[in-house]
Amino acid sequence: MSTTLLLAKLILAPALIAAVTLAGRRWGPATAGWLAGFPITGGPILAFLAIEQGLPFGQRAAVAALAGLLAFVAFVLAYAWCARRWPWWLALPIGYAAYGLVGLPLTRWHPGAAVAALSGGACLLLGAWAMPRPRAIAHVKVGHPYWELPARMAAAATVVLVVTGLAGWLGPGWSGVLTVFPTAATALGVFTHRAGGADAVAQLLRGLCLGMIGVTACFAVLGAGLEQLGLAVGFALGLIAALVAQVLTFLAVRSLRRR
Numbered sequence: 621m622s623t624t625l626l627l628a629k630l631i632l633a634p635a636l637i638a639a640v641t642l643a644g645r646r647w648g649p650a651t652a653g654w655l656a657g658f659p660i661t662g663g664p665i666l667a668f669l670a671i672e673q674g675l676p677f678g679q680r681a682a683v684a685a686l687a688g689l690l691a692f693v694a695f696v697l698a699y700a701w702c703a704r705r706w707p708w709w710l711a712l713p714i715g716y717a718a719y720g721l722v723g724l725p726l727t728r729w730h731p732g733a734a735v736a737a738l739s740g741g742a743c744l745l746l747g748a749w750a751m752p753r754p755r756a757i758a759h760v761k762v763g764h765p766y767w768e769l770p771a772r773m774a775a776a777a778t779v780v781l782v783v784t785g786l787a788g789w790l791g792p793g794w795s796g797v798l799t800v801f802p803t804a805a806t807a808l809g810v811f812t813h814r815a816g817g818a819d820a821v822a823q824l825l826r827g828l829c830l831g832m833i834g835v836t837a838c839f840a841v842l843g844a845g846l847e848q849l850g851l852a853v854g855f856a857l858g859l860i861a862a863l864v865a866q867v868l869t870f871l872a873v874r875s876l877r878r879r
Contacts, residue, residue, distance in 0.1 A: 629668060629780050634773035636660035637804060641772055644808065644824075655831065658862055659838050661776050662799045666842060667855060668784045669795060675847040677792050682842035683733050684726070684796020689740030689836065691723030693747035695802045696825040699809055700751050703818040708810045719802065727793040733843035741836045748829040754819035772807035779803045800835070804828070830869050837865035 640655045659666075662685060670678030699715035731739070779801055787795045802809075805828055813821040838858035846854040 625668070625671070629664070629784065630777050633661045633664045633776040633780050636664075637772050637776040637807065638769060640804065640808070641769055644812075648823075651827070658831070658866065659835050659858075661779060661801075661803045662835060663838060663855070663859070665780055665783050665795075665799045666839070667851070668780065669787055669792075669799075670846060670851055672784060673787050673792075675851065677787070677795075678851075679843060679846040680792035681787075681796035681799060682839045682846060683731065683736050684793050685799040686733070686736035686740040686796075686836065686839050686843055687726045687729050687731060688723060688797035688800040689832065690743045691719045691726055691797060692800045692802055692805070692832070693743045693829065694722040695719040696805055696809075696829060697747055697750055699805070700818075700822045700825050703813055703821050704752055708813045711813070712806065712810060715802070723797045727797050730793075733840055736843065737836055737840035740839075741833060744829045744832050744836065748826050751826040751829070752818070752822045754822045768811055772811070775807050776803055830873060831866065833869045834862035834866040838862035 636658075637660060640660060643651060643655050666678055666682055666685065669681050695715045695718055698718035699711050702711035702714050779798075783790075783795055783798045783801075790798070805825065808824055808828070809821050812824045838861055841858040841861045842854055849857065
């Protein structure tokens with residue numbers, strides 16, 4: 621691995637996590653969840669997989685990541701519902717167990733990009749609907765420990781390094797499912813849970829599910845044509861698709877709330 625690539629792995633995803641964290645402190649957990657729905661960890665992981673393992677591998681991993689969204693939703697629902705009754709250190713392992721139980725069979729599922737995208741997108745919408753309904757809460761500024769932001773950034777860097785480092789052994793199925801490992805959901809969810817309680821974390825995770833529609837759009841582009849489009853064009857179109865999906869989702873949610 622070149623020094624430049626290693627530095628990119630250590631900087632890119634953690635910097636994006638930091639940006640979302642600071643936005644959440646400024647505008648609240650729902651906004652943080654929506655912004656975290658951009659491919660802030662999965663996008664860099666797939667890019668590094670395509671660079672190191674080849675475009676065909678990256679394309680298959682993108683399709684597997686779309687299927688892996690079902691495991692992601694299992695995590696957020698398990699965590700959110702457990703948070704209504706238990707502290708984060710009990711809710712988190714239960715969420716991970718749900719992710720693993722759903723994710724394991726998905727590594728052997730090989731749908732086309734369209735089927736995987738529709739399945740992942742529908743599951744995200746279902747997850748947002750099935751989230752526990754929080755009471756009306758105001759965004760209250762709370763203190764943040766000095767180690768919070770570095771811890772979130774370190775978690776993002778760890779996932780990127782582990783998935784890309786073991787990709788040759790894991791194969792595109794496991795690599796893709798682990799691409800949507802709930803890194804941002806863990807970092808944002810645990811700290812939000814600690815600071816604001818179960819209602820705040822439910823609000824955050826609902827916003828994250830809706831925001832992940834952007835991830836679905838990005839991965840659908842990559843899963844359908846990364847090998848044919850090439851790295852630069854494929855990711856450029858994927859990010860455009862993510863932005864369009866995010867904007868449309870935001871407008872749709874705002875319209876429904878007004879009604």
